[in-house]
Amino acid sequence: MASRKHTATNDDPVQTGTRPQPGHMPAQHLAPDEQEADLELKPRFMAPDYQGSQKLLGRVALISGGDSGIGRAVAVLFAREGADVAVAYLSSDEDADETCRHVEEEGTRCLLLKGDVRDRAWCEQAVERTVQTLGGLDVLVNNAGFHKHADSIEAIDDERLRETWEINLGGYFRLTRAALPHLKRGSSIINTGSVTGLRGSAHLLDYASTKGAIHAFTKSLASNLLERGIRVNAVAPGPVWTPLNPSDLPAQEVSEFGRDADMKRPAQPEELSPAYVFLAAPACSSYITGIVLPVTGSVGSI
Ligand code: NAD
Numbered sequence: 001m002a003s004r005k006h007t008a009t010n011d012d013p014v015q016t017g018t019r020p021q022p023g024h025m026p027a028q029h030l031a032p033d034e035q036e037a038d039l040e041l042k043p044r045f046m047a048p049d050y051q052g053s054q055k056l057l058g059r060v061a062l063i064s065g066g067d068s069g070i071g072r073a074v075a076v077l078f079a080r081e082g083a084d085v086a087v088a089y090l091s092s093d094e095d096a097d098e099t100c101r102h103v104e105e106e107g108t109r110c111l112l113l114k115g116d117v118r119d120r121a122w123c124e125q126a127v128e129r130t131v132q133t134l135g136g137l138d139v140l141v142n143n144a145g146f147h148k149h150a151d152s153i154e155a156i157d158d159e160r161l162r163e164t165w166e167i168n169l170g171g172y173f174r175l176t177r178a179a180l181p182h183l184k185r186g187s188s189i190i191n192t193g194s195v196t197g198l199r200g201s202a203h204l205l206d207y208a209s210t211k212g213a214i215h216a217f218t219k220s221l222a223s224n225l226l227e228r229g230i231r232v233n234a235v236a237p238g239p240v241w242t243p244l245n246p247s248d249l250p251a252q253e254v255s256e257f258g259r260d261a262d263m264k265r266p267a268q269p270e271e272l273s274p275a276y277v278f279l280a281a282p283a284c285s286s287y288i289t290g291i292v293l294p295v296t297g298s299v300g301s302i
Contacts, residue, residue: 013265014297018049022241023265027255030246035092036068043241044268045073046102050080055281057082060134062127064088064117064175065144067096069242070192073269074141074276075099079106081277083139086111086130088175090144109134117144117171127178137182139280142172142214143192147207148248156206168210172217185229188280191218193236195296211236215292222290231289233279238296239266261297271295 013023026040036043061078065071066087072095075085085103087110089096096112103110111133115122131137146167150156172191183189196204197211215234222232239245239258246254258266275295278284294301 011264014263016263017271021265021268021271025241025255025257025266027251028246029249029251029254030243032247034243034247035095036072036243037092037094037098039243039246041241043069043073044270045076045273047073047077047080047270047273050077050270050274052077052080052082052106055081055277055283056139059083059138059280060086060130060136061139061141061280062086062088062113062130062137062175062179063141063143064171065090065192066141067092067099069244070237070240070269070272071141071143072099072102073273074143075110076102076106077273077277078139078280079103079108079110081281082108083280084109084111084134086113086126086134088113088115088117088126088144090114090116117174118166120174123171123174124178127175127182131182137179138184138187140175140179140183140187140189141192141276141280142175142189144168144171145192145207145244147204147244149203150205151203153205161206164206165210168207169213169217172214176221180230183228183230186282186286187230188282188285189221189225189230189232190276190279191232191234193218193234193292195236195238195294195298198236198292198294198302218292219290226289231279231285233285233289234292235272235275235279236292236294236296237267237272238294238298240272241266241268258297262299263297265297267295267297 067089
């Protein structure tokens with residue numbers, strides 16, 4: 001019997017990469033004490049077809065939220081490009097150890113820094129330990145983030161509001177302030193924004209607001225640091241398969257995660273990390289500062 005050619009339907013996830021990425025997510029909610037290691041469908045962070053070419057050789061990067069998800073994928077690719085990596089994280093020791101193991105397998109050094117970005121003193125210590133242990137600091141990736149869906153603005157009390165802002169924007173401010181004395185001409189700061197900061201999000205009112213603020217912070221800081229030769233850019237991801245959403249959404253909604261992107265699937269972290277390499281490496285982006293780079297799986301930029 002002649003084989004029948006598969007015809008794409010409107011429901012099929014769009015594939016454009018070197019290997020097909022998962023289109024349907026499992027209906028799995030993560031409990032508060034669970035982490036990336038507990039996800040049934042493991043996020044893909046290895047970017048197996050990405051060849052390093054020493055674009056970050058001899059550089060030192062500090063990545064907040066580097067234990068899992070996007071941050072983990074960035075840590076691995078930075079290491080593949082020759083950077084030593086400090087991985088800052090809140091609590092998921094098993095995830096952090098796994099990230100560190102992969103960084104070291106790429107042939108560079110990894111430093112784990114456990115603590116809360118709401119704590120100014122800890123942010124300062126994290127930077128100091130990076131500089132003392134790894135010999136400097138060239139790239140700061142502000143990436144630690146928190147969100148919790150809420151049906152209405154009335155469901156977000158002041159405590160929640162403060163928590164979201166203190167982690168998402170406050171953490172970026174504090175780590176940047178601590179890092180700046182060590183950054184020099186050619187250094188780079190990369191902030192993780194979000195498509196929700198570009199488009200808004202009906203059920204992430206506080207979170208989307210912080211992401212819009214992060215985009216404004218990125219552009220403002222880029223202007224402020226221009227004369228010092230330090231570039232500041234943001235990446236605005238669309239839906240990405242990481243612990244963030246399964247920790248927040250009910251299982252049934254997790255199974256639909258990413259279906260509303262034009263590509264009808266979420267990104268895997270390995271589809272985000274090359275954008276961070278691009279913005280970190282002077283060889284790629286020495287003439288780019290103050291941009292918000294959308295990596296959204298949807299057509300166009302906003
Ligand atoms: P993730 O859960 O893997 O990473 C978030 C990390 O933030 C955690 O691992 C944790 O270490 C850190 N963190 C949270 N609260 C902290 C605190 N108080 N102090 C220190 N660290 C803290 O999820 P992810 O999706 O990789 O998230 C990384 C970034 O990407 C976040 O800024 C998030 O807002 C952003 N983002 C994610 C998506 C998505 O769909 N996953 C989309 C757009 C933007």
